[in-house]
Amino acid sequence: MIRGSTIRATAIYLAIAGMAVLAVSCGSSASPTAAPPASEPAAPAVSAAPETQAAPAAETMAKPEATAAPAQSLAPVPAAAARQEGSVTAEPTPVPEPADSTRMPEGTLTVSEFDYDTESWLPWEGVTQRFYWERVMETLLLLDPVTWEFKPGLAREWSLSEDGKTVTYVLEEGVQFHGGYGEFTASDAAYSLDEWLYNEESTHPSVAAQLQAAPEVRALDTYTVQVEYTKNPFLTAFMDLSSGNNGTGMLSRAYVTEVGLDAARRKAIGTGPYEFVEHKLGESMELEAAEGVHWRIVPQWQTLKFRITPEASTRLAQVLSGEVDIALLPGSFKRQAEAANVRTILNPGVAGVFIVPVVYIPGTTGIDAPDPNNPNANPRFREALSLAINRQELADVVFAGGAVPTGITDLSPISLGYDARWEEPDAYDPERAKQLLEETGNAGLAFEFQQRPLGGIPEGPQLAEAIAGMWEAVGLDVDLKLNLQGSAHSKLRRARELEGKIWLMRLGHLTDTTRRLISQYRCTTERTALFACNPELEALTPKIEASTNLVEKDELIRQAYGIILDERTVIPVVQTASLYAIGPRVGSWSPRLGERFTTELESVGHAN
Template identity: 30%
Template sequence: MRLRLTVVLITAVALVLGLVSTTTPAAAQAKVEKLVFASAGFEDTNRFWMVARPDHLQFDPFLETLLEVDPKTGTYTPRLAEKWEASPDFRRWTFWLRKGVQFHFGYGPFTGKDVAHSYALTQRPEAKMTLGPFWRGVEEVKVVNDYQVVFYMKKPATTMDYAVSRAGDFRIVSKAQWDKEGLEGFDKRPAGTGSYRYVGRQQGISITFERQDNHWRDKPAFKQLEFRIVREEPTRLAMLLSSEAHIADLPRELQKDALKKGMKIFTSTFPVDWMTVYLGGQYYLPGDPAFKPDVPWTNKKIRQALNMAINRKELNASVFAGKGTPTYVTGWSDKSEGFNSEWASRFDKMYGFNPARAKELLKEAGYGPGKPLKFKVVAFTEPGESEGPQVAEALGIYYREIGIETEIEVLDWAKVREMFRKKAIGCCIWPNIISWRPSEEWIRTSYWSKSPNHHYENEFVDKHYEMLTNAVNPQERDKVARTIGDHLFEEFADIPLFWFANEVMANPKVVGEWVYPGLGAGRSTHFHLIKATK
């Protein structure tokens, strides 16, 4: 299958390498003023409350958060908040804010009023943040004084530190700017507090930033930073090799070609992304009008067959250069609350590659040569998620070998997200790379029926999720989270594939060092820590 999977990429890469084979990787300069990152793309906006966490890459240089994610340890550390404290019941979180932080463009000091204003933006009717349900769980944000704020929660909020950190989606923006210029002024030139300040964007093409030399903490090595949106993978490779870009988000299949030309891989500190294939139309709550019994994988045997048709070992080698490690239940790593070590020992028997058994399951569900199962596989690309179309192609090959007919379609991420959020994706399955978050937050955003994403919903998950959100004892929480994970494992709720670290390619004559955790929203983060080659 490897040759069939990569023939298109090989052809494109051959053309790219032919064009740049006589070009040196980069000018041998000690310093490059503008650092250019060629990105697979994101939903292009300045409104942080309007996009999912992967799209927060575009905010990372200039919009800060209350807490930091340490690039080496992954722990939450002070940022715009110097310290924080939760009440014993986790329903009151107090933050003491850093003094002396200035907003860009002269909009004055950062205070508690800016925290309350930023929270208010998460409550706007058009908001569609990943953590939207979490932010709707806030009862009140009380500004005690300029440098102390308190979040009062409707329920225990054990994941608040995650939500307000660089890993979450709560960005701090200027109330003074909003009061003076409104949404129009914010859209044109948003004021943040980051080590880079916003310069401008060409919609769908690029975003440019300049170093904020009087930043309260950091001084980036590069004077300017540009994110160039380039959807085509071979074009990103060509830009990197010709020095038009210095960093590029490349699928692992193309990384070896960049390495041969002297480029270097920079890898996140933690394995933080998982790849899973989700199955549309799994809305099992009684009376849900979106549930359609003719969606084939509402039959558990079909869900198991779709899992057993996939040669995960081969797929990992072909698409991910063998860098993936097994995912047993989507969203749970061995460090997650509720992880069950028994999943690993049972996985091969229940999920492992067995096309003969997959055919038997299809037959038992009423499908076969005279009545083939047919459906669509949709895919997309996002920063750090370039392999989606390749995985979709692989699925088509595996499923054809057991008699399933598939149609593959590559769409924009925004379109795919709209389909599953509107419960209009019963036609399809789709591969997606999602980054780690606490177990409760993953259940909230993916499996709880009141979340926006609707991946797999039923009464069992809803009941136990409510139990989890009200529990504060660590042992009790671990038990409930494991019960939910066990249920998803037994029900073949989706098609779990791999965990892996985030990776980008860079020109080592320009980029000398970059340590980032991968846990940040947008994955490739901490741009202020990029060190120039001496």
């Protein structure tokens, strides 16, 4: 059995290598403190702030250090020793000091966002609305916004059975719901999880993968809830229930039973540091610090207000005028905000943009017989494509500083298989690119470059044009197709006309990329066009799919992505970023890395 409390997300698999059990002492969680993030459209002019001082230096959220990334950097505990002792105790990661608990909440913090998703307070109805319900309702687990460590939330302990099919949560005792609805217990947790999984209105993206494993939820006693996956193992189940990975909020069963789902959709009762006050649909929300001393964190602001402001330029103007303290902006507003003397926090890692040289499509060539005339099948040609790209220029010019160059695709520090060493992209080297094109016989090659709409990234066409220009600068002949819609793309696939083409794509980050690896890199998959047909990947994907060991699966996925990235099967370009514009009343703040909306607002400090 694998147990956890305060465990670094990326290290959890490595730290338990070879163990039968990992037991970690559990303590109450605490609040973060510090720096930084957010994102969405492009940038018109905004009047500048008075010229009184130099523009503040922009803060950029840093990815966690690579301490836990490479598996070989950690010495595994011998399996025999673990079996002999029955359990192995690991040192818990130090919990950050909480915000000043002696300072009672005061003042009003106002946040401006571009929309509120479904505007529902039922956590399973949408995704991005969790930026407001997480203030009122809490999750079983928390994810540290800076270190990416899992920490106790409403669950003080959690465990995964050795067969990967059963997750057990032991809950904090004595945590009270707002409004006099009593103590949070396993009955509430089981009800919340069951609704998240099986309510017919659930639109949460994590649910589909969970349902494939046929979960059954039950309360074992007052403070213990268990989820059994009856069909197949679900090794990342506990991660899906954390605050940083689409976790679901815990509701009061008594409250929802009393008022009904329709009423609970419009007014929330939870255990969080803020209580619901008012919600005007399409306009605003207001929350108030919970009465007394909250069991986990005392917020520094008494009142928390949200505004819906669709136009990014208006949101920036709100910060400049002082009517808003924090505004979520597209990353492309970074320079404009700084020119107006506004403090900004850039949060990279919202999504990965990458290039796909399509090598193989099921049904067009044999698994062991790729088309010898397809230049995309040559790793040295793919390397030339990568070396010809000036990623820093793309980040600076196309995204106006609102993106970061990357050497990674759809993995984040919380993902299985993540290795921080992959964050470093290929260096820009057009001369070497020309040399490789000559050596591979592809100098002057003509090919089609397709830009599909990059969801949430309006700069897609400009990015594709810039990349095409860089390729043409090394002698390639690029036929650029912009905004190729999904229907047109599917038509080309059915006609077997995608092989040999090159795409520009975007993917969000996943905790477990098993299904994506199988659908996009496995030669025998017939559902989709493959990025490549590689015998090594073909041998790895069945092992990844069958693995019931978290450590083993982490290492297998790392091996698979090592092949994908080393051979440039896909060519990472940039990680898009979110941006926060921050007013002068705001002090320290540590929003979660890689999020595209405002988070951790209970940890926002006062400037003085």
